[in-house]
Amino acid sequence: MTEKIDSVDLKILKILQEDAKKTTKEVANILNLTASPVYERIRRLEKKGYIKKYVALLDKKLTNNPITALCMVSLRYHNEGFIDTFDKQIRALPEVQECYHMAGKVDFFLKINVQSLDAYHEFVRLKLSKIDNIGVLESYFVLKEIFHTTEYHLES
Amino acid sequence: MTEKIDSVDLKILKILQEDAKKTTKEVANILNLTASPVYERIRRLEKKGYIKKYVALLDKKLTNNPITALCMVSLRYHNEGFIDTFDKQIRALPEVQECYHMAGKVDFFLKINVQSLDAYHEFVRLKLSKIDNIGVLESYFVLKEIFHTTEYHLES
DNA sequence: CGTGAAAACTGTGAGTC
């Protein structure tokens, strides 16, 4: 069903996850091919879901989101309904960039970007804490973003 | 120096951070403009650093990175040299997708993607713990990625 | 910001190995 991809596909993925603006022609040149097979391979990788989407990455500070907070959330009750509800409510918050359901004491892990510490205060006060069933809520602030990539390690 | 961007620029950023494959023509249609001004605005947003890069987002599982771990690192000593060294060494690890220097007890926060728990074990054993000056190292595992976007909340 | 035109790219069909 999901046949494995070959080494050419892998190279295409490596190139595109680093620079999606490379044209099929440029990719073809790197791989010593012509544009057509590369074009078809990319279409296939998109259709099979290897490539999920193409996005522009923006500057955090210039777009007025200099503050990044990491937030650990524990729910009070843990039945299925509450977890799904949390899921739906958290997706609706545009300040939240990542949300993971965790193994261990903490239930959810959030990464949040806002314009100021005041804004974070308001975010917690007016939005996060309004979500039902939140027990413990612990926030940690980023002093400096050392490193951030959307690339995965591609091997085999 | 860095003049503010206007509401048209902001709309362009919103569109492109959601779908970088939209053509200037499509963007122009949405904004009731022609392609040229949109083209020039995008160039300017790139040059001024609002748009950092264009990337393809890949599927974590299909690319053999189903395991995500969050890892808190505390250094033993905290002089400048050690922090810079940690910075350099951590960038060299392709499994690490995000690294933040934190305020508080924990010094660094890492997000790591690997193909298996065994691979994570090896990653810690052979790579992370080889970095000088690491004191405490605590790992948390993601059960389920609820939500993950590269988009920022754009306002004003 | 719009017009318009040249250059480059995309996407597809026909044919090769």
Place this chain on the structure above:
DNA sequence: GACTCACAGTTTTCACG
């Protein structure tokens, strides 16, 4: 099955008004 080649239709890029 994957490739090369050829080509029409789009898009990009940019000078000019």
